[in-house]
Amino acid sequence: MTAAGTPRRRPGRRPGVVLGSCLLVALALAAFAGPLFLPYTHTQQDLATVLSAPSPAHPLGTARLGEDVLALCLRGLQKSLVIGLLAAVLTTVVSAVVGTVAGYLGGMVDRVLMAVVDVLLVLPPILVVAVVSPALRDQSWLVLVLLIAGFQWMLTARVVRARARSLRSSGYVVAAENMGASSARVVTRHLLPQMAPLLVVDCTLNVASAVLAEAGLSYFGFGVQAPDVSLGTLVSAGTGSALTFPWVFLAPVGFLAATVLAAAVLGEGLRDDEGAR
Amino acid sequence: ANQATPGQAPPGASATQGPDINRQDRANLREGGDLRVPIDSLPSNFNPKQVNGARVVTYQLADAILPSAFLDTADGVPAVNKDFFTAIELVSTQPQVVRYTIAPNAVWSNGRPLTWQDLRGHWAALNGTDTRYEVNNHVGYQDVAKVERGASDKEAVLTFAKPFADWPGLFRPLVPVEVTETPEAFNKSWLNGPTVTAGAFEVAEVDTTAKVVTLRRSDRWWGARPMLDRVIFRALAPAARADELANGGIDLYPIGGDIDLLARAKAVSGVEIRQATERRAGQLSFNGGDGAPLSDEKLRVAIAQAVDPQAVTDVVVGPIAPGSKAVGNHILPPGYAGYRDNSGVLPHNPDAARAALDAQGWVLDGAVRVKNGQRLSLRFVVQATPTGRTVAGVVAEQLAKVGVEAKVEAVPVERFQDTYLQPGNFDIIAFEWTKSPYPVSHDRPVFQVPEGAKAGNNFGRVVVPGIQELYDRAIAEFDPAKRDELANEIDVLAWRHAHHLPLYPESGAYAVRSKLANYGARGLGAYGFAAAGFMK
Amino acid sequence: MLDGERHVALSAPAGRARLAAGLAGRVAGRVALCLAAVLLTYTLAALSFDPLAELRSTQPPTPQAVLDARAAELGLDLPVLPRFLRWLSGVPAGDFGVTVDGHAVADEVWERAGTSLRLFLPGSVLAVLLGVAVGIWGALRAGRWADKISMAAALVLLAVPVFVLGTLLKILWLPVNEAAGTDLLPFSGEKTPGSDLAGWAAAGDRLRHLVLPTVAIALPQIAFYSRYQRAAMLEVLHSEFLRAARARGLTRARAVRRHGLRMALIPMTALVAFSFGLHLAGGVFTERIFGWHGLGDWMMSAIEHQDAMVVATSTLLMAVLVVVVGWLADLALVLLDPRTRS
Amino acid sequence: MSPVLEIRDLTVAFRGRSGPVTAVDGLSLTVSPGEALALVGESGSGKSATALAVMGLLPETARVRGSVLLAGRELLGRSDRELSRVRGRQVAMVHQDPLGALTPVVPVGAQVAEAVSAHHPGIGRRAAAERAVALLDAVGIASARTRAAALPHEFSGGMRQRVAIAMAMANDPDLIIADEPTSALDVTIQAQILDLLDDVRARTGAALLLITHDLGVVARSCDRVAVLRKGSLVEEGGVAPLFQRPGSDDLRGLLSARTTAAGPERPAGEPVLRITGLRRQFSPRRGAVVRAVDGVDLDVRAGQALALIGESGCGKTTVLREIVGLRAPQTGTVELFDRDVSGLRRRERTALRERVQMVMQDPTSSLNPTMAVADIIAEPLRVHGWPRPEIRARTRELLELVGLSPEHAERRPGQLSGGQRQRVAIARALAPRPRLVLLDEPVSALDTSLRAEIMDLLTGLRARFDLAFLMVSHDIPLTRRAVERVAVMYLGTIVEAGTAADVLDHPAHPYTRALVAATPVLDVQAARARRAAVLSGELPDPTGFPSGCAFRPRCPLYAELSGVDRAVCAEEPPKPRQVGARQVACHHVDPP
């Protein structure tokens, strides 16, 4: 129980929150505004300077067809961020809905939903995504977002459900029920707001795992499809050059790690904040 | 022929060369040693004649453990495999009769002598009459009327129902009658490994856990004793091969078009690059199907002229095999004895292309030509691989120079064939095609006249008048020199009508441990495990 | 397994029957879980795969008769569910159907499973142990530099995809191998192919092959577990019962050892059970990168070859593995936490 | 005699995010051998911090200055190893939360044995275990030998506290520090535990430092009292004189909260609630049945207040829930405003909800922490579709009614004190102008000093709006002054019901008598005199029902009965019968 009168600490004081959000904002700015300031597009080939080492003209060097690695990375970052964010938001929405409905309503609904969760948890999600993705290869990358979200929501849903279950018997939910509030009202006015900090934290952490998931799928060629690039496709395409033309590999790895790290640090910071309350 | 990288060839001279295998006398070789060769994966069926078995790996293995009627020499010409056949003669041509005389001491690994029955069984399984045999194709065998015993069990006589000039392509390799006896045996008995073999080597172990096939020197072998103790084929992802070569886990790997693999190999001491042009070549196919813009032959020809195959070759193969020359023949591979560069029929000439386009009424409007309000804009489909995208980049720019817009679509490799190539879903498409050692029989579907949806391998559906008659003549022509002449005539026709446009040869480059002799970049020749060895 | 059960039974004789019944009930539930999971993947695979695509695109073309025969053999004319049931009915007898290229799946399945286990188990066991150790060590030093550094390192490790980690390990090790002139620690496969080593030498050879992939498997897991273990331990360190234990005369160290450790390990059992599937997926990358032909590698190539039977079989084994680990985690929980026994 | 414990100028500060928090500020205290000193003060005044400082168990974030002498030896600044030799041997501690203080996964016997072996390293495992059994037996754990293998969660709160005391006495310490050892327990159990502590002290001669909120406990068990405020000593002295003439406002406030006055008599109106034969069973596990409510009859009339009292777990909350659910009960009938709830339609049920409201035990958990106070109060109005302007006006009115200022409207519950939160909860209950308010221990989660205040507010509101109350309560003195009628529950049944004056001042049923006797009172003499009447045992496991009278196993009357009389108790569950003006469910009580 918090001491009476203690004002709720606003998030943002923890170094993790500051660091993570600054880094994420910086990356997002670079991804979306950066390309405007570059003299090259990510598809522009320059067959005269293929695989050249970093130089003032190409700060991160050039790739196999003479594309500017920085331009490629920024473009890949763009895609990875968008995929990560969308998948994370979707994941969070699905897990929030499934979790609260299952936890609050209980009974048969709960059992069915949790059975679904259990079944999906038995399988390494990335493998299931891999199974279907060849068939969906020439679909839009939005399908990829759906797939990533579709196999990532289960753990959060369980956490949310556990929360919802404990909240179900909590004083204010019982009070609301006693005054005749409908289930919809209880869920939207009492359960979800209560869950919001948890969901925000989770959403942030999900960004990190979605970006990693996309990279993993791309490694097997199941992720974003050419000619589009993501950090995952860049890393996997650059793997072979790790020893020969290291910039082709290390640059996207750096961006990828920074993105995931930023999201994770931010998420953990927010979680600590939430825990401290 | 033992330089690390082939030197820059003088202009005009062909950089194409024969096998680059560090040829050495046996005296210079050390007795024993293991040759460790990376493969993509274990064959899913070790029977090279079964659908799932017809893969590069099984042919590679067959070179060491199965008989073969002919072996290719360095310039791609088949020569009788004397270890197994003392003679193979074309006895008559009307009807066509071929007699195979089997070496008297040729035996299978189970001790059973190699006889005419093996050839008969092989033919019976592959001729297509019994559909239970899951064969990869029946070309040639279906034209044989019968296989009979000759003077002895060691003599087989083939009588053809109709002339088949590419008959040396038969029994390459030859599988034992144990395999061809029943469809069941044919389809399944070699699923997990060869059982009855004959050759300089025999199967020591198929390790399905580690995905390794180990061959060892065969004690039964009646031919020249191989220098190597063992040949070890090991499934290894291409990306892992450079590490393994550096770590001493394998002795060579193909570089293909991968600049990283080349760079890695160059950095390893005791490893050199060997290179010899192989049968595979990159090409552009044009869509001549009804309603497609390029069904207009004049336009097609002009476009073909605008493309500079040598420039493409320089960019794609040049970094790996400097001095490589563009492929100048639609059906015969460079390096082959009868190969002729016929590109002079339709040489790269942008000025001519511009003039032709102007003449056809395609006038420049800004950067792109227009005719009757229609822009000269073509869908250019390539695979989303570095090579595909490079080709797209170079060609698109060349086309742009003559006022043709190429809209590049880099599509996933897996979808390429089904979605784009086969149904003719493109205006121009770039891909690589392996030329057959028997172009007259095997490659005929490339020029087949499309019937409805069936177009064989004529993906662009361009019909070249007169080409079928030439094929008919070639298939009945038993004189190799005359047949090569006919093949070149076919090629000239293909150039003239711009059926498709040959571009660059595959690099044929290998990273090979320098000590390895008589092995490496084989070019058009056979693998030759029996001769391979390590230098003292 | 049996050992664990006996252990439990000894410590709570009265609850033995109930415990056994409870565990049996869970086993049944989990078998159902596996089947449901496999049905899901099989259906997805069967609906989206085109097993004959590869044969159709050969050059020269495969005869139509062969294609038809193959389609019939694979049961492609049947709807998905009967096909699945046909496959499933063979499973209890060890028949896992045939692959697209005609192999009996059963021929390969145990080799694949063995390879995966040999690769994945040592790394995972090591990772759990080290992760727990590092987490506890960090919690006991919470706030100090060593703790901060190890936690930051864990975060960074978790931000790097598994396949990058594998590649980085190779890059870092390659100069060492080159300097040594031989492959001190090989990069590919689980033993030197064609080597005729025996006995200890063979074991040593396998061990050398195991080192790098094990590091690749273990590092992210250590990072993962240590973070959670640290949090769990910190919570315990602030707990009232630890303070009470010290109040009755135990030194801090002894109180932590006797009371804290066990409590801090309890939440880890659930974590291991839940996250095992995730780490298993990471193992697929490791198999690929280090050239071990295990279940993950099999499944990936099955996807490339559009082979639903193999996908179903490898999924089944992985699901069984996940479920068995879950069950072991339950067992560990029961051993650690006697409250769960009643 | 030199003191066992001497605290000199003790200062404890915690490192906080916004600077250090001083918890104890220059405190000096002494405890003489054998003496019982009470440490009282409002929440957060530094009582626990003092205790932990003595034990050397403050977290690392605490900075301690001053001096703590135990039998003349300085404790501050000693190493953990040295302190561990003192802890548990010279000074032992009993914590507030007996569940939290026992390691959940270690059998209680082993934990007690550990307290022994920690200071007798040579003692064998078996000997330590034997000693543990003896200790458990000594603190009144029945069949200690088998129960020693039980885990803490298998013990009730009272038994856990006994285990904690067994550990504390294991090494005959000179000083026992007990930090609110009974505040989580029922009055009956509290009385048992306090007796046990007295007993232990008598046997070991240990001094006691007792931290508590409850001055009744102080009156009963302590010799001297020290009052803390904000970490400093406010006053100190003998219990009897100080209770007579408190020197500080702190103490006066605490004392006044406990004084009892007669409840208001109010005329009864028409019935608003009538319950007959109500039963409610749960089956938490397969096969197990909990008869939470087992045949209850009650009625409440307009403007009247009925209190339902009884030990924890006897079914009080369940009764309220059955009412507020407005659904047909498993057995029996619930009539509200002369309407049987079982036949209600949806619409009628919703309409009825406006007239029956509930205030719950814990204001913190019953208020959604994410909502503003105004929204919380307005919620029932919104649910019942009141028009917006009216809601706004009503909200403002309600805030004033419960003594909150308009500025509180925008705050979140987290920004309010406990008392203010309960005011919000009350305002919310009153919002739709109910006729009947159900109150589930409305003050038990509050500090002692606040309880009276809130209770007075409730009583005032009841009078003003002519409300009927059905109130569940633990606190007998407070109940006494807030209600007209009382019903005493035991194990799902009503054992005695009547006017507050009758039942609480002159209890008839042996259970009621025990309950009243166990209630701490402030009068030192009276408090000590009552010790004899402590009820033995605990509320039995609700799944295993005794035959006949459910109270029989603990009944002091039964113990004195002859064989024939006992037979009735053993065979027949007693029916309520009229004894004087009240109803009593006992075979053997006579009118007082």
Ligand SMILES: Nc1ncnc2c1ncn2[C@@H]1O[C@H](COP(=O)(O)OP(=O)(O)OP(=O)(O)O)[C@@H](O)[C@H]1O
């Ligand atoms: N670990 C801690 N860190 C920071 N502040 C603390 C800590 N423990 C206690 N405090 C603060 O020290 C002050 C005194 O706390 P303490 O627990 O001694 O109060 P108390 O008198 O025992 O109260 P209660 O009656 O509620 O138990 C409070 O303001 C509390 O918030």
Ligand SMILES: Nc1ncnc2c1ncn2[C@@H]1O[C@H](COP(=O)(O)OP(=O)(O)OP(=O)(O)O)[C@@H](O)[C@H]1O
């Ligand atoms: N949902 C439930 N499932 C199972 N048992 C229950 C449930 N609710 C209450 N009980 C049991 O019914 C009995 C009465 O519970 P109830 O909450 O009514 O007691 P109470 O008198 O309000 O106790 P307290 O004073 O502790 O609040 C208890 O033994 C309790 O464990």
Ligand SMILES: [Mg+2]
């Ligand atoms: Mg306290």
Ligand SMILES: [Mg+2]
């Ligand atoms: Mg209650």
